[in-house]
Amino acid sequence: MPDVIKMFKDLELKAVGLDDKTNKMQEGYFVAFRSIGLPIHPDDYANPWSPLGVNLQKDIPQTPAADPKTAPETGSKKIDTTQAFAANIAKSQQSYLNGYVLVDNKLQMNNEYVVMPGSSKLADSWYAIMTGANGIPPTMQLSDALKQAYADATAKLMDTNGNVTPHYQAYMQYEDAYKSKVKARNKAYSAAFTDPVKLEQWPTDGVPYQDDVDEAWDKWMGLGFKTEIETAINILAAQGMDPAIALIARAKKRFQNSLFEFSGYGQIPYTMFSPMTWYDASNDDGWNEYTDTDFHSESHYQASQTAYGGGVASDVGIWSGGASFEHGDSQAHSSFQMNNLRIRFNYAIVDIDRPWLDTSLLNLGNWFLVGDYKTNCISTGKVSQEKPTDGTEPLFLPSVITSLILVKNVDIYWEDWKTQWAQHQESNSAAASFGYGPFTASAHYSHAQQSRDFSCDDTGGSLNIPGIQVVGYVSQIMPACPQHDSSEFEKKAGG
Numbered sequence: 001m002p003d004v005i006k007m008f009k010d011l012e013l014k015a016v017g018l019d020d021k022t023n024k025m026q027e028g029y030f031v032a033f034r035s036i037g038l039p040i041h042p043d044d045y046a047n048p049w050s051p052l053g054v055n056l057q058k059d060i061p062q063t064p065a066a067d068p069k070t071a072p073e074t075g076s077k078k079i080d081t082t083q084a085f086a087a088n089i090a091k092s093q094q095s096y097l098n099g100y101v102l103v104d105n106k107l108q109m110n111n112e113y114v115v116m117p118g119s120s121k122l123a124d125s126w127y128a129i130m131t132g133a134n135g136i137p138p139t140m141q142l143s144d145a146l147k148q149a150y151a152d153a154t155a156k157l158m159d160t161n162g163n164v165t166p167h168y169q170a171y172m173q174y175e176d177a178y179k180s181k182v183k184a185r186n187k188a189y190s191a192a193f194t195d196p197v198k199l200e201q202w203p204t205d206g207v208p209y210q211d212d213v214d215e216a217w218d219k220w221m222g223l224g225f226k227t228e229i230e231t232a233i234n235i236l237a238a239q240g241m242d243p244a245i246a247l248i249a250r251a252k253k254r255f256q257n258s259l260f261e262f263s264g265y266g267q268i269p270y271t272m273f274s275p276m277t278w279y280d281a282s283n284d285d286g287w288n289e290y291t292d293t294d295f296h297s298e299s300h301y302q303a304s305q306t307a308y309g310g311g312v313a314s315d316v317g318i319w320s321g322g323a324s325f326e327h328g329d330s331q332a333h334s335s336f337q338m339n340n341l342r343i344r345f346n347y348a349i350v351d352i353d354r355p356w357l358d359t360s361l362l363n364l365g366n367w368f369l370v371g372d373y374k375t376n377c378i379s380t381g382k383v384s385q386e387k388p389t390d391g392t393e394p395l396f397l398p399s400v401i402t403s404l405i406l407v408k409n410v411d412i413y414w415e416d417w418k419t420q421w422a423q424h425q426e427s428n429s430a431a432a433s434f435g436y437g438p439f440t441a442s443a444h445y446s447h448a449q450q451s452r453d454f455s456c457d458d459t460g461g462s463l464n465i466p467g468i469q470v471v472g473y474v475s476q477i478m479p480a481c482p483q484h485d486s487s488e489f490e491k492k493a494g495g
Contacts, residue, residue: 037469135245174224381480405472
């Protein structure tokens with residue numbers, strides 16, 4: 001099925017992007033496709049909790065007017081509004097947790113969606129990395145000339161006894177005078193703004209106030225040593241510190257400040273999706289159309305070293321699965337000849353934003369992990385990385401899922417599709433799920449302790465699957481890090 005394989009390559013290219021100068025896919029990413037699309041039900045992800053608040057109420061439907069005397073009781077007098085509000089909050093928190101769990105796995109680095117077996121979660125690994133990261137103090141020193149420049153700047157502000165210099169004292173005196181004139185002008189304008197008569201006269205009456213501001217500015221510039229003092233302050237403020245040390249401290253703060261407590265689940269960091277309405281099949285924000293023109297077109301580009309060329313290369317026909325609808329279910333594939341195949345659907349690339357995951361540190365070289373850890377134990381920066389067996393797995397972070405590849409409104413046609421589809425369903429009547437390629441057409445599974453049904457329409461001129469499905473994941477490969485063995489800076493206790 002070469003056209004179907006091309007569809008995967010097209011989605012991979014659209015998700016990762018193409019360099020317009022080299023006509024080559026962007027380096028440092030890989031795309032993993034699910035062999036079975038994961039149906040997304042809005043009830044599982046709608047109105048997720050947010051630290052900024054969330055809309056917990058749906059639009060109230062219009063109801064016709066009625067005589068109050070004969071109107072039936074609604075039962076609202078029996079409802080505890082506090083309990084109802086708490087139930088809505090609990091539902092929004094569950095929606096958030098469902099989305100968080102969906103993207104917190106660490107994947108094996110191949111073209112098929114396979115969770116790293118027995119591994120820690122992404123957030124746990126990042127916490128371990130932040131806890132163990134230790135900056136290496138710089139060995140370089142400032143030149144004598146630069147040290148003298150900082151000493152000269154300091155001398156313009158403070159004397160050797162730590163007292164403010166006369167020039168700095170004059171600077172602050174004239175600064176206060178300028179600010180008081182600005183405040184007086186603004187107060188006068190505010191008073192005039194509320195009085196139409198005064199506001200009409202402001203272009204004239206406001207002139208003295210602006211003159212006072214301008215005069216105070218000139219005195220500050222001429223007598224307050226403004227340029228001299230601000231130059232000295234800016235020179236001192238522009239002193240740098242080692243980037244790795246600064247980034248480690250910032251990363252720890254970002255992670256800590258993003259943690260929220262969820263009852264029964266513990267503390268987890270806040271994660272966002274864009275667009276926010278990604279789970280809503282009726283909202284077209286961020287969606288694009290994949291048509292027969294794309295499906296049968298020719299694409300000429302150079303794949304990156306991290307591109308696999310579309311997953312699920314074998315088994316792209318009709319399939320059936322078990323009732324549990326798990327990703328690893330064994331599938332019975334048909335051997336029908338599918339002629340004149342046409343596929344049309346909408347797709348979206350949903351970006352995952354983790355404010356707490358500050359990976360800029362990983363690109364720097366002057367840090368190591370406290371403990372007995374080797375160079376590149378977090379990542380080698382290469383595609384061929386396997387889960388370590390030496391006990392360092394909690395720190396192992398070869399890649400991070402950055403985007404979801406979603407499809408909706410899938411429409412599939414091939415010659416004699418109705419007959420073949422009916423025959424396949426009949427021959428696999430015990431199965432609870434059916435589909436074509438990566439697209440799940442009919443399934444029954446459980447999520448969040450609730451039963452979910454996902455079905456298609458096979459009564460029209462083509463096989464139509466209306467809902468949203470996750471078919472793939474875009475992951476970014478982490479750079480080789482850390483670049484130092486801990487043994488370079490530590491020794492065994494008692495040694």
